Amino acid sequence: MPELPEVETVRAQLAPAVIGRRLERVEIRDSRLTRPEDPVVVAAELVGERVAALERRGKYLVFWFESGRGLLVHLRMTGGFRLAGGNGLPDDPYVRAVVTLDDGSDVAYRDVRRFGTWQLLEPYDVEPFLSARLGEEPLGRRFTARALGERLAGRRAPIKAALLDQRTIAGMGNIYVDEALWRARIHPLRPARDLDAEDVKRLHRAVRRALEAGLARQGATIRNYATPDGESGGMQHEFKVYGRAGEPCPRCGTPIEKTRAGGRGTWYCPSCQR
DNA sequence: AGGTGGACCCGAACGC
DNA sequence: TGCGTTCGGGTCCACC
Numbered sequence: 001m002p003e004l005p006e007v008e009t010v011r012a013q014l015a016p017a018v019i020g021r022r023l024e025r026v027e028i029r030d031s032r033l034t035r036p037e038d039p040v041v042v043a044a045e046l047v048g049e050r051v052a053a054l055e056r057r058g059k060y061l062v063f064w065f066e067s068g069r070g071l072l073v074h075l076r077m078t079g080g081f082r083l084a085g086g087n088g089l090p091d092d093p094y095v096r097a098v099v100t101l102d103d104g105s106d107v108a109y110r111d112v113r114r115f116g117t118w119q120l121l122e123p124y125d126v127e128p129f130l131s132a133r134l135g136e137e138p139l140g141r142r143f144t145a146r147a148l149g150e151r152l153a154g155r156r157a158p159i160k161a162a163l164l165d166q167r168t169i170a171g172m173g174n175i176y177v178d179e180a181l182w183r184a185r186i187h188p189l190r191p192a193r194d195l196d197a198e199d200v201k202r203l204h205r206a207v208r209r210a211l212e213a214g215l216a217r218q219g220a221t222i223r224n225y226a227t228p229d230g231e232s233g234g235m236q237h238e239f240k241v242y243g244r245a246g247e248p249c250p251r252c253g254t255p256i257e258k259t260r261a262g263g264r265g266t267w268y269c270p271s272c273q274r
Numbered sequence: 275a276g277g278t279g280g281a282c283c284c285g286a287a288c289g290c
Numbered sequence: 291t292g293c294g295t296t297c298g299g300g301t302c303c304a305c306c
Contacts, residue, residue: 112284114283262278278304287297288300
């Protein structure tokens with residue numbers, strides 16, 4: 001489940017391989033990837049573009065081209081990139097696209113469940129597209145406790161559901177929301193509007209701490225996630241509550257419980273998180 | 275208007 | 291052993 005730390009890790013590894021490179025050849029094997037656009041048309045549009053920058057916005061990767069256009073890649077559940085090693089790309093039925101760069105290297109896009117998306121947008125369409133969908137970057141300077149409080153004010157949805165909404169904070173997903181709520185000692189089903197200023201302050205800090213922990217471990221590897229270099233992340237060994245039903249809370253020893261919030265499996269400590 | 279739940283996928287885990 | 295069933299997860303969209 002690539003969330004902000006996983007996507008940022010992908011970005012950091014991919015950037016040196018693609019920045020400054022021209023796309024010589026693009027093969028899109030799965031028509032779902034560019035839906036509703038025709039993959040053949042999108043592939044042809046991409047050929048000849050040169051990568052100026054690679055940015056992450058929430059869970060989106062944005063390949064900025066010198067033309068000003070942007071390719072928005074969303075990995076959803078199981079998407080990922082692979083840089084070809086010494087033996088080239090492995091023969092893999094889940095490779096959905098292959099891009100050959102002007103230095104002769106290949107970059108493969110892999111996705112088991114085929115939820116991921118590629119969207120090629122014109123220069124002035126990228127920002128409006130992203131800002132309509134994404135709130136503040138949680139590791140950016142503009143993400144303050146006050147800004148978070150404003151996003152939560154008046155919302156009666158459970159705090160967990162509010163945090164999964166990408167317009168509240170960009171890049172949070174099921175794992176890091178549970179981890180952040182545990183750090184902040186807030187029950188996932190509490191209505192967002194019931195949080196007081198102190199709660200919001202703790203939550204603001206907890207969101208950053210949880211994401212920074214994930215970044216430091218190059219993300220979490222659950223099922224198939226791997227970085228473009230084929231490495232696994234290490235964050236799955238550091239989870240405080242996610243996926244740990246029945247195990248003791250690292251803070252108080254009470255067994256972790258599992259419930260449902262916002263339609264998702266949700267883990268929390270019934271003692272620390274009232 | 276804002277919140278909720280189903281659809282989209284398919285491998286893994288589970289049940290019999 | 292082998293089969294069928296359930297589950298999950300990010301986002302969009304229909305519905306309330």
